[in-house]
Amino acid sequence: MRTIVSLPGDGIGKIVLPEAIRLMEAAGFTANYVHGDIGWEYWKTEGNALPQRTIDLLAEHKIGLFGAITSKPKDAAAEELAPELREKGYVYSSPIVGLRQHFNLDISIRPCKAFEGNPLNFIRRKGSNDFEEPPVDAVIFRQNTEGLYAGVEWTNPPQNVYEAFTTHPKFKNFMNVPKEDLAISTRIVTRKAAQRIAERAFDYAKRYGYKSVTICEKPNVLRETSGMMVLEARKVAEKYPDIPLYETNIDAQMMWLTKNPEDYGVIIAENMFGDIISDGFAGLVGGLGFACSANIGDEVAVFEPTHGSAPKYEKLNPSIVNPIAMFLSACMMLDHIGETEVADKIRNAVASVIKKGEVRTYDMLKLRGGPEAISKGAATTQQMTDAVIKEIVEG
Ligand code: NAI
Ligand code: MG
Numbered sequence: 001m002r003t004i005v006s007l008p009g010d011g012i013g014k015i016v017l018p019e020a021i022r023l024m025e026a027a028g029f030t031a032n033y034v035h036g037d038i039g040w041e042y043w044k045t046e047g048n049a050l051p052q053r054t055i056d057l058l059a060e061h062k063i064g065l066f067g068a069i070t071s072k073p074k075d076a077a078a079e080e081l082a083p084e085l086r087e088k089g090y091v092y093s094s095p096i097v098g099l100r101q102h103f104n105l106d107i108s109i110r111p112c113k114a115f116e117g118n119p120l121n122f123i124r125r126k127g128s129n130d131f132e133e134p135p136v137d138a139v140i141f142r143q144n145t146e147g148l149y150a151g152v153e154w155t156n157p158p159q160n161v162y163e164a165f166t167t168h169p170k171f172k173n174f175m176n177v178p179k180e181d182l183a184i185s186t187r188i189v190t191r192k193a194a195q196r197i198a199e200r201a202f203d204y205a206k207r208y209g210y211k212s213v214t215i216c217e218k219p220n221v222l223r224e225t226s227g228m229m230v231l232e233a234r235k236v237a238e239k240y241p242d243i244p245l246y247e248t249n250i251d252a253q254m255m256w257l258t259k260n261p262e263d264y265g266v267i268i269a270e271n272m273f274g275d276i277i278s279d280g281f282a283g284l285v286g287g288l289g290f291a292c293s294a295n296i297g298d299e300v301a302v303f304e305p306t307h308g309s310a311p312k313y314e315k316l317n318p319s320i321v322n323p324i325a326m327f328l329s330a331c332m333m334l335d336h337i338g339e340t341e342v343a344d345k346i347r348n349a350v351a352s353v354i355k356k357g358e359v360r361t362y363d364m365l366k367l368r369g370g371p372e373a374i375s376k377g378a379a380t381t382q383q384m385t386d387a388v389i390k391e392i393v394e395g
Pocket of ligand 1: 067310363
C-alpha cells in the first residue's frame, strides 16, 4: 500500500484534510497516512515550523498532502516563541515556502475551472439586461522557487552588495540615498527553471487538450528576467507546433481577466506573477473554497488548497468551511500517483453536488461566515463531504 505524508498544519487545515482522506477512502482509494508535524505549534515549541523529521518523512515517502499553516509577522512570531527559546536566534520562516525550496518543488500547478451551477462563477454583462457565464478553464503553471519570492533581499545591504549595485548605470538614481533607507528585493530567474516550467506547461496542454499556452510576464520592462522566461517558452513552443504560444503582460492580463477569461488555457508565469494570476482566475471560479494546487519536483510532490488556515473558523463546531479546494487538491495528488479513475470519480461527484445545488457551504450561499450561517441554510463541512460521498455511492 502507498504511504502518504499527511500534513494538516494549522487552523482549518486540520479540518479539511481529514475530510479529504475520508472522501478518498469512500471513493475506493486507501493508503497508509503518516502524520507530519508542520506549522505554528512547532514554531512556538521548537523554534521551527518545519521540523527535520517532517522533511525526512517526505524524503522517504515522496508524496505529501498539506492543509494550511498559520504564519504571523516577525514581532508576533518572536512573542509567541516558548520562553526558553527566546533570544536564541530563531527566525520564523514559512514552512510551505521551506518545503518548496528544500525539495525544489519548482512546478506549481493551479487549475481554475468553473463548475456548472456554482453560484460564485463569474458572470459578464452582455446587453442591457442580459448576462453570460464564460466557461473558465485556465491552468496556471507558476514557477515556484525563484523570481521575486526567492528571498534574496536586504534592507541596508552589506557593503559588497551595495558596491555591486553601484556598478549598474541605473543605480545612479539611488546613489545619494543612505544605505539604511534602501530596501532591495531581487528577481532571479535561471534558464533551467524557465525551461522546466515551460516544458511542463506544454506537456500538460498537450496531454489534456488545451488549445493554447500563454506566457504572462512583462518583458518590455523586466527585460532580463521576463525576457528569459519568454525566450525559453518560445523555444519549448517550437516543439509543439499544434499549440500556439500567446504572450501577455501581467498588468494587461489582469484587465483581460474579466473580459475574455474563457480564451485562456495553460498559463506560464514567474513565481509572483503566477501567484497573482492564479488568485485572479480563482476568483472567477469560486475563490478560496475552490482553489487547488500542486507543488511538484523531480522526487517529491506536495498537494494543497491555496487558502490559509482561516483561524477565525478553526474552533467553530460544527465547521462551516468549504472542503472542495482540499478535495480538488487531493484529486491532483491522485492524478499524480496514477489513480486517475478515483480522481475522476471524486471530481464528477463534486461537479454533481455543485450542479444540484442542494448542499452549499456558506461561501457558496454568499453568507457571512459564522455559526449563524448554518441556520440560514449553509451546509457544514462534514455535510458537504457526506453529499459528495453520497454522490459516489449512489451516483
Ligand atoms: P485564509 O485563506 O486563511 O482566509 C481568508 C478568508 O477566506 C477566511 O477568513 C474565509 O473567509 C475565507 N476562506 C478561506 N478558506 C476557506 C474555505 N475553505 N471555505 C470557505 N471560506 C474560506 O487567509 P488569511 O486570513 O489571509 O490568513 C490566515 C492565516 O493563514 C495566516 O496566518 C496566513 O499567514 C495563513 N496562510 C497560509 C497559507 C498556506 O498555508 N498556504 C496561504 C494563505 C494564508
Ligand atoms: Mg497567494
